[in-house]
Amino acid sequence: MRPFVTILLLIALTVTILGCHKETEQDKVKKVITNIQKAAEQKDVKKIINNLSKTYNDPQGFTYDTIKGLVLGYFFQHPKISAYITDLEITVADTFSKAVFQAVLTGGGKTGSAADLIPESLGIYAFVVEMKKEPDGWKVISATWVRVGEGESKGGR
Secondary structure, three states, rough: HHHHHHHHHHHHHHHHHHHHHOHHHHHHHHHHHHHHHHHHOHHHHHHHHHHOOOOOOOOOOOHHHHHHHHHHHHHHHHHOOOEEEEEEEEEEOOOOEEEEEEEEEEEEEEEOOHHHHHHEEEEEEEEEEEEEEEEEEEEEEEEEEEOOOOOOOOOOO
8 A cells, every 4th residue: 555655646746846837938928929919810909009018119110109000900901810820939038038930810710721821811921029028027019020922021120
């Protein structure tokens, strides 16, 4: 009976240790990116704006106050939006982070297959998103993006 109890204790300890994974800063930054992705699919401007710093300013001239108009215009043009994020690379240095990724934006529902997206594709964009750790968490302070294949920056930094 004693070996059985010892094994159970070891299993419980292992599960406890594995279950106590501390969320890293990279995990927190990734969560911001995925929250914005989900908010875009739900066309929830408020949730997107809540992930921006009040000091947001990008090279194209958008600020915290003006980015809302850009997002609203995009949502108005495209009644249904699905977003797929690929090649996400996150670097964190103290209170600043950078996320580099590609986003495939489509006008159709999620199908699970990238091959099914092409006819309804709104575009593939390469993003560089800079964030700052503020008292209430990571916030986007600047974003640059370029439509892949066009080579012209939409706020490119």
